[in-house]
Amino acid sequence: MKLSDKELEIIEILEKDARTPIDVLAKMIDLPVEETEALVHKLEEANVIVQYTTLVDWRKVDGHEGVTAMIDVKVTPKRGVGFDEVAERIYRFPEVKSVYLMSGAYDLSVVIEGRSMAEVAQFVSEKLSTLDSVISTTTHFILKKYKHDGTIFDKGDQDRRIVVAP
Amino acid sequence: MNPQTKKMYVSETVASLKPSGIRRFFDLASSLDGVISLGVGEPDFVTSWSIREASILSLEQGYTSYTANAGLLELRQEIAAYLRRKFHVEYRPETEILVTVGASQAIDLALRAIVNPGDEVIVVEPSFVAYEPLVVLAGGTPVIVHASGADGFQLMPAHIERAITERTKAVIICSPNNPTGTVLSPAELKALARLAEKHDLLVIADEIYAELTYEGEHTSIAAVPGMRERTILISGFSKGFAMTGWRLGFAAAPEELLQAMLKIHQYAMMCAPTMAQYGALEALRNGEHEVEQMRNSYRRRRNYFVASLNEIGLPCHLPGGAFYAFPSIRHTGLTSEQFAERLLLEEKVAVVPGNVFGTSGEGYIRCSYASSLEQLQEAIKRMKRFLERL
Structure with a gap:
């Protein structure tokens, strides 16, 4: 199945965070909400998006x-x-x-x-x-699990930037 | 005797410089808890591990001495290859490339290398806060040309031409722009090139955000026919490679100009930090994929954030590059400073008032979207609430 650029973007975004709200997702890829929903649905139907799961630190x-x-x-x-x-x-x-x-x-x-x-x-x-x-x-x-599917379990990278900078 | 000791010791030139308008905001924002900061002019990514690891390795291997004044030759060769590959410009690594302590130092060097007392340098505002004071420190006279929000802060060659006098030595441009995110089109660059040729001007091109261009490829003015000889191209690793704290930039210019900059650099700085240069070497050799991932991430956040700003009633053009949105707040009746201060105190969202970047930035605020999507969503929620209350 050949995917469009928008469809590829949807997959990349949802692969990182499956809970990205649909309106946010739509804005990110610059499409109307209904069209975005339809694309997600299509990807689900085609089993390209197989499942949405939760990564748990047991x-x-x-x-x-x-x-x-x-x-x-x-x-x-x-x-x-x-x-x-x-x-x-x-x-x-x-x-x-x-x-x-x-x-x-x-x-x-x-x-x-x-x-x-x-x-x-x-x-x-x-x-x-x-x-x-x-x-x-x-x-x-x-x-011990340190990192799973691209996610580091103990996140050490907090935002160290100063609050306002030119 | 003058009782004000400060006036006695500090040079008149330095004393005459305005303190950075960002400072006051920084102090205010730092004193509050729970602030979402959209005021940061740097990536939210930590430098990629392969770059950090390469720098660590250089330390382990004991590469801790000075490098050549112009920087490691290997690094200059990689920079030359990078400039050729990405922007289609040719520079000789031996004589036409200088590794600097951030792009900021390169701008300082460029100005000091070309400005005679009283020479005029045209600065297009709204702009990065350092250009004007650096022109003054170099002994020149800054001449401000105002880009207009109504035109999406595009460069207006006609306005620039009106500002040109016999004393005009150079024009500083920044594309993609901080704070507006505006990208100069090839047509505008060509128009500027014609002006530069007609009036025999140099162009100092601050292209530090070149990697963060979202529609099509970045065009360097140095690639416009005839412009290589009159351009000092400045870029670096801070923004595209998320290496702000490394303080590593570079300049590329025709030999005569570059050697003049090198002369100052070798007295004032010796060389850029060695371990940072080794990190940069890795960045250019193997960093392209990660830069692309970061660029994609910024582009998506830009799309979300700018669409949301327009939705909540802050009109904003879609910026073609960098990671700043520069929405208008004019219709609120508040000044940029009032708006930013009240937004900070009432909703704990830090943005930078547009007037900090020059008077033509008045009526605008700069919001960096280099923050997590969660933070951007929360910021939009708070800004919406704030606007509804006004």
């Missing part, structure tokens, strides 16, 4: 328990379907947050969220390793 939430692991998975691709079939078998599990096909030393990078290390370990040993095509897995637990 460490700030008392009592929250949870671990995230990145798992390197080596698999045997199948004739005709390549990696897609085994990828699908993996990404259908709800605890799997993302699956990427990778170049390099392993094939699939799988991100899993669980309530505890034990829960993740259980998933890997019972669900993932037992799949026919899976040759091996290497599990890395995430210890």
Whole structure:
């Protein structure tokens, strides 16, 4: 799908802040509100804008328990379907947050969220390793998130400018 | 004996300079809490990390000594390449480019290098606050030409021509302009070029906002045929690359003029800070993508902010560059200073009264839109409330 400059701008703005009010968005791209709304709707319909989500720093939430692991998975691709079939078998599990096909030393990078290390370990040993095509897995637990999807969690850059300057 | 010791010690020229009108506002705004400041003349971005990192690396490697007076040759070569690539002008890095401590120093050097006592320099107002005092300090006489808000603060060559006398040495122009955001069109630049040729004038072109041009490409007057020989092109890293605190600018001019500037620079400054020059080198080599992202961000905020100003009843032309909106407040019946002071005290929004930039700025206020979109939205809300109460 070939996008217009205005559509590309909408995506760039919403990708940074999905809650940009429609009237503000319209002014930013210099189009009437109705036209802007129609473009956003079109992008949603075409599944170019897939979803609007919220980035949460769960460490700030008392009592929250949870671990995230990145798992390197080596698999045997199948004739005709390549990696897609085994990828699908993996990404259908709800605890799997993302699956990427990778170049390099392993094939699939799988991100899993669980309530505890034990829960993740259980998933890997019972669900993932037992799949026919899976040759091996290497599990890395995430210890701390510094930056996610372009956003730094602890923002240190406050406005240090003087109040009025020529 | 004169009992006023200040008069005794401070030179008459300096004593005669008006204090910057911004100072009073700064003090007032700084004394209040919760102020949204649209009064800042600098980017809201922190310098990109790759530039900061390159400068840190230069320190780690011990590059802490002076550079050549004119600046690192490598940097001058990159500046020459940059000027060729972006503005289609050719300068020799060895003899025609000077790295300065901000564009401000370059303007000072340019004036001191060309002005004889009593020479006249034409300044088009509203303008950056430093031109007029720098002309005076260089021993010249500033001659003010007023751009009019009714014409979108475009340069009026006819007005400039009327101001030209036998003593006129140069014209200072700034495009994109601080405070109006106005971009001079190629046609206006050509008209000015014809005047310069006809009357044998130099043009000091302050192009510090060149990277922040939103409609089409920036045109440098140095690129107008015949003008390279009579232009001192001044720019720098502060605005486009978000490097204000680094104090790094440059001048490009024909050898004779540039060498005259270098002569002053080597006595008065030695060289620009070395670590900043290494940062600038990285900026020119790898910074283009980030500059483009910042430019896009300013353009969107400009669109939002100017449309909103017009909507709440502050008529404002769409500025083609820089990051300032310069709306008219004339219909409120308040002076620029009254408007700005009341807006600050009553709604805690800091803007700069237009008269600070010259008498033709009276009836206007300068609002910088280099603030987060959230802050701009809040500022608009407060300004709307303020206007409804007037």
